[in-house]
Amino acid sequence: MNKIFFLQVPEVDDNSGILNIAFLVIIFVIFYFFMVIPQNKKRTELQNMRDTLKKGDSIVTIGGIHGKVAEVKDSIIVLTIDQNVKIKVDKSAVSMDESTKLTEDNKQ
Numbered sequence: 001m002n003k004i005f006f007l008q009v010p011e012v013d014d015n016s017g018i019l020n021i022a023f024l025v026i027i028f029v030i031f032y033f034f035m036v037i038p039q040n041k042k043r044t045e046l047q048n049m050r051d052t053l054k055k056g057d058s059i060v061t062i063g064g065i066h067g068k069v070a071e072v073k074d075s076i077i078v079l080t081i082d083q084n085v086k087i088k089v090d091k092s093a094v095s096m097d098e099s100t101k102l103t104e105d106n107k108q
Contacts, residue, residue, distance in 0.1 A: 050091050053077060058098035061089055066098070 053059065057069045059079070067079035070086055077089050 046095075049097055050094055053091070053094065053097075059094050060096050060098060061093045062095045063093065065089070 053069055053072055055069055055072065058066070059069060059077075060066050061079075065079065065081060065087070067081040067087070069077055070080045071078035075091050077091055077094065079087050079089055081087060
């Protein structure tokens with residue numbers, strides 16, 4: 001008789017399932033606010049900077065090439081990196097504006 005008693009599931013009304021689900025929801029909300037929102041903000045700022053590039057802006061590419069914008073087309077930028085030296089770069093390869101870089105260095 002005692003062996004059957006140990007195999008029975010205790011009838012306790014606990015809310016551990018609800019607490020586990022609530023904990024997971026809280027973790028996802030924290031992840032969203034600290035990871036997703038800042039990344040989206042940074043991406044939109046970078047896209048706006050790329051869209052507003054104009055002739056004469058000093059920029060830095062993802063590869064580290066510094067140059068001035070000589071011509072802006074739909075998805076291509078022509079950079080002047082020295083006298084009579086021009087290269088074509090895709091707009092997505094522009095990482096920052098030099099003026100933005102200078103203000104970020106001053107903040108640190």
